[in-house]
Amino acid sequence: MAETSLTSTDVEHEANRLLFRIVHEVAVGHAGADVSQVVAVLRRRLVNVPGLDGQGLRRIAEEISVGRDPSGL
Secondary structure, three states: OOOOOOOHHHHHHHHHHHHHHHHHHHHHHHOOOOHHHHHHHHHHHOOOOOOOOHHHHHHHHHHHHOOOOOOOO
């Protein structure tokens, strides 16, 4: 029986998929909302996501607040 193991690339890929899915869900649910509201939702949903700082969250929130889905999904 072959041993399966997760490589760091696999883990990173899954983390990115999760990030994009959450951003998409927030975009669908909060399109057009105030930027500060979208930032608050993103902060709650994306707790402990590595590499995503406050400035990155704000850029994503600004896109969502004008009705865009920055996830690309």
